[in-house]
Amino acid sequence: MTHSSLASSKVPALKWIIISPLKLDVIAPALGRICVSPAQFIAEDFGPHARVNRRTRVINLSHDYGYLTTSYYCSLLADARGVRCLPTVSSVIHATWKRLHSDSFAALELALNEADCAAATVGRVEIVSYFGRADHPDLQGFTRKVFDAFRLPAMKISLAHKNGRLHIRDIDSVSLAHIEADSAAFNESLNEFSGHAWGEDNNAQVAPKYWLAILYDPQEVYPPSNKRALQNFIRVGRKMGFYVELITKANIDSLLEFDALFIRETTAVNDHTYRFAQKAAREDMVVIDDPQSILRCCNKVYLQEMLKKHNIPTPGAQFLYRRQKAMPLIDPAGFPKVLKVPDGSFSRGVYKVTSQADLESRAAEMFKKSEIILLQDFVKSDFDWRIVVIGGTPLFACKYFMARGHWQIYNHASSAANKGDADTGDAVCVPIADVPDFVIDTALKACAVIGDGLYGADIKEIDGQAVVIEINDNPNIDAGVEDQILKDTLYQTVLEHFKTRIDRR
Template sequence: MRKIVVVDYLKDWDAAIEDIEVIEAQSYLTDTKYTDIRNARIFNLCRSYKYQSAGYYVSLLAEARGHKPIPSVTTMQDLKSPTIVRAITVELNELIQKSLASLRSKSFTLSIYFGQNVAKKYEKLCKQLHDLFQAPLLRAQFIYKDEWVLQSISPIPINEVPEHHSSYLRRFARSYFARHRFNGARINRKTYDLAILVDHEEQEPPSDKKAIQHFMDVADSMGFYVELITKDDYRRLPEFDALFIRETTSVNHHTYRFARKAFADGLVVIDDPVSILRCTNKVYLAELLAKAKVPTPKTMIIHKDNRKEVETALGLPCVLKKPDSSFSQGVVKAKDSESLKKELDEMLADSELIIGQEFSPTDFDWRIGVLDKQPLYACKYFMAKGHWQIYNWEGKKQDTSGDVETVPFEDVPFVVLHTALKAANLIGDGLYGVDVKEIDGKAYIIEVNDNPSIESGCEDKILKKELYASIIKSIKRRIDNHKNIKTDE
């Protein structure tokens, strides 16, 4: 993949960096030899990103050509809006206060060159701001009103970098290109770049280490450069063609921010942000399944005004679920009136709406894996020993989860497969795990999960390596389709 720095005038960039081409904006915009490049990463260092300026068109045409611009047009637009800037940076408040605590002035300007500042003490704040607004040169303006507030963040025109900062700029640029995987010769031998997001500290990740290695091996054989990334690699998303999330997802979590940014930057994403939003909220799922007339155990959306109706409507015991529950966490069984009141008090204190379902005990739940709106695998997930759920987080370590039995499709009741597909296809065409209870020959949807478990020796027991290959083939096909659309445009 070619790496190209674009400036208004060649005199604006005097840092010679290995494997980095430097060209003027006019050449990139008008010379047909740049139009026809299939794989390129464009580092836009033009003096202005204003609407319809040369800098604006460099990133706009880069996206149209299927190249990867930094900054993207989306980032350019975000930088213009103080409301968006404040919304995106709200979670940095603690870091902002800590970083600027020693200042005695009422205003402060932080210059960020390739994610760094000349003062080492602002290193972490610079990195975080650069992660959120990926532009090479940024100027963050802070004001003090009872506490430090980020008033604005904007691009720095390269010709406005002070002369006494020039040596820092060159050093930070070299560090940036060396630290990121922009210069690796191996990239040129691979057609696709895939990032797999993992959390090495997660106790029950969706894929174990052996399964992750299977994904990497299969992807490598299909022409992918594959790299495991973590939550600290947010800024590196533009390096890749696709993001595959193998970490438990949640909306109020970095996994959703990764999915959202990757999707906005044109990467293929599994799990995509829409699927995360839809699957991780049980209230949404309940409404969606009810509207589509997909059978579920008797379900009601509970709020403070109808909580007294729960016992009559669902009977006891009944199951209560927090909207964002997953892996049996945030799901409880109310055995009697007293425990029902207690659990409702606690859950409704955290959320305006929760889910209640009739208790439908079975020895196992079906899990149907679905990809591209087609069944991928089928398993029986048995309840944890002496427990009513698949997972028992309060039990002994060896009894945390029940057994898993992988089942060939011909042995899965048609009604289970059909109902699972109907439910998953309401969400999208991604990778899902649909939990189904089979009772008296009928199938009832419990939930649709994005980010389903795929572990070595469990879900892959029948298909083996072909299971991993099916998912990587889907990612490859999506990348190819995306590139073809870009070419057609």
């Protein structure tokens, strides 16, 4: 490496490049952001003190995104250079050929005609939106959806009334003259979108460099992380250069603004958590849990077959199929057994059966929800090991004890007596060094089958052997429980994993 290239490597990389044919003083200056003309971008003329890397993003401002125009080529070159650009070259083409959005128009008009949104449009013939932001709070849900569909930084949405309903006549880019006249609102929206408004947080000890969204459900009864843990991620993140924002399922149209997504809500293949993971993956974001991990961990039939294929020890098991001719006859000495619905979580959908009649009765009920269910040997133990692994490395270990007088960690049958809360067993963290090597080795081998994200392997230690019960794609991280030993180091390690993966992008 030459002396000059070494020196240039010490220059902080640009976070944003804004390609703008606007007057130079329209876009307010900000740290880590430069404004260049289309000619400068095409020639990669960014000046001696500007360094571009894989995490640099481009905003392509234009009034004309037509095919083979200058703006088209700017987005095309950004894509060729491996730099994320808004709009992408695909979005440029789609914006010109609006017929490609015929399906999304119906959904957009439903959002437009929601009561609050419709009321905010009274007297309007058009809505101007910058980066999905509008000038009225009741329009934000609609304009965010339009932005998510078209990806135009500055949009003009023309409206029409017909048969008592609002319709979208046209969606187009905003003229440069309009942006220049409305520069204050444009810059405010730009700062929010690009994260510079977040950098004004006086409590931040390091200027935010990474933007992490944490998906959670404030109403969830058994969330993977309690409220204190979520606040710890925010607090620790500030010290590490992360801006961490809690989002809910209503914020799916805002994912574009983040570098990474951390799902702290119980996942399922058939709900919004999987859709969030898929969308984040399509946007080339770092996401935990990724769609593949959710798919593999959330179905116990899939998981059982994968563990078996990789010779990872599990309790003896077989699949029961609703359409099979007869229920298998179990030797009375083989009871009790455990029946599992494939997509249960937190001990729900898991039942112990003690006789052939009990098996057939319970299976008949479970077949109403799934064509296949899992029948496993019952393995008795006082506790389960939970070995949590991140990026192929052990993070922490806990002993989860069975609920008092029950065979599972959660006793949902006690919910009525406990005003809706299940009785749960104790949880005790154990230093990784004190966990038997064969338990750790089995956990690492099992988690490697799933991927390289964050997983919790539930293991029973039986006669010096480790038996994998299941693998969780979003294991619990609760303040006061799983962080008993590591304290803030637990949150730092998770965030460091995100940082490393974001930097690889």
